[in-house]
Ligand SMILES: O=P(O)(O)OC[C@H]1O[C@H](OP(=O)(O)OP(=O)(O)O)[C@H](O)[C@@H]1O
């Protein structure tokens with residue numbers, strides 16, 4: 001999952017970079033590998049700072065001051081294609097036509113086909129293994145077909161419709177055309193989230209796009225609206241907003257994992273409060289716990305795995321009328337582990353990140369609640385820590401069902417063999433994690449927890465739970481190919497091969513020193 005944002009200020013004498021930077025800080029939980037901002041000055045010149053690491057590693061005050069201009073785009077990255085090399089940090093840029101910068105959240109499932117088309121037919125040079133570079137070049141190629149020296153909104157809508165026709169997978173995108181304005185669009189299934197909001201200022205209305213509403217809230221924008229599946233919104237530098245649904249009958253299937261784990265609880269995505277969904281997941285989980293452990297269960301205390309499971313775990317405890325306690329203390333300076341690259345780093349980090357307080361575990365039967373169990377990295381360590389802290393019995397409950405299938409739409413889970421639940425029964429999973437029992441949410445329970453707040457959403461991308469992929473182009477052959485490219489044990493090999501020429505065309509990382 002990546003985070004994207006774009007901002008256009010009504011007052012052309014102000015700078016967009018400070019708020020883009022703040023916005024990226026609020027999206028940090030969506031990507032920790034790289035961050036970047038590109039702004040556009042009044043003469044149509046672009047200014048870029050991007051590099052590997054967290055937002056705080058890439059930017060400082062002097063750098064932000066170099067990013068002049070009242071409009072810009074920003075990105076935080078969690079790679080799902082290519083490598084974590086700095087050369088694939090976003091936003092990406094092509095000078096022809098018109099000077100386009102681009103930021104993408106999601107993943108394409110027909111990247112190989114697009115790459116071939118761009119090479120053989122469009123004759124566009126692709127410099128990295130990033131699928132986002134392909135999306136950008138399809139957009140550029142479509143815009144180029146106008147043959148015009150200056151384009152208008154119609155041309156942009158036609159170019160985006162052209163993307164929808166050929167690019168399959170999950171994609172929420174923002175773009176900026178130099179001297180023209182900013183654009184947001186969302187794939188025809190609306191798998192990945194994006195919305196936009198406005199703010200009155202003395203010179204007119206400012207506009208902001210963001211992956212999550214929390215960014216717009218935090219920057220005092222109001223009237224946040226999600227983009228519809230297959231919709232594009234253009235805000236030009238004269239502050240005219242034009243929006244169009246480019247797919248007549250889109251099939252809306254937003255990613256349900258946004259509600260389980262990815263999004264911040266204080267975001268409203270597609271009209272649904274993530275916080276409320278997590279409370280509902282906690283309640284539904286309580287029913288499963290009762291079913292599996294019986295109404296007279298021997299659980300003394302419920303303990304969440306910080307951070308994401310807290311909201312749901314509290315509600316599970318409330319519904320079961322069992323004491324809730326924060327037994328694991330998390331080091332607040334260590335980021336999310338699931339989105340870190342490589343199993344070795346994830347494992348090491350989990351161990352350093354948590355500390356179990358014996359006074360909450362010693363001599364007790366504990367029910368540990370997490371939002372999801374994916375590779376089992378967290379659960380394995382947590383269960384052991386609970387035992388080391390003196391727990392008698394350790395039950396483990398997950399607010400999401402067992403994850404048994406890869407994700408292909410922007411979450412880096414490319415290999416079923418890395419998933420702890422793959423090909424295992426619940427008892428086998430419990431054994432693998434060292435728990436006395438594991439209890440999973442049912443898929444019906446999860447869907448109902450989100451659906452109750454969103455009767456307008458009839459279908460969800462729940463592919464990691466049920467193996468049903470909404471877009472075309474996902475078959476056994478593709479899944480094998482993806483696993484070959486991106487499974488943890490292969491990723492290292494690919495990255496080594498690319499090294500050391502991963503500096504990127506503009507050597508932007510040299511500016512960072
Ligand atoms: O089974 P695993 O492969 O370990 O993945 C699942 C765990 O990873 C996530 O936590 P993370 O530390 O990324 O973020 P959080 O602090 O938001 O909970 C998630 O909340 C689970 O705890």
Ligand SMILES: NC(=O)CC[C@H](N)C(=O)O
Pocket residue numbers: 001002077078079080081082088104105106107108130131132410411
């Ligand atoms: N997680 C994402 O959204 C990743 C975007 C894009 N596929 C990349 O790897 O950069």
Ligand SMILES: [Mg+2]
Pocket residue numbers: 305306307308309370371378
């Ligand atoms: Mg967690």
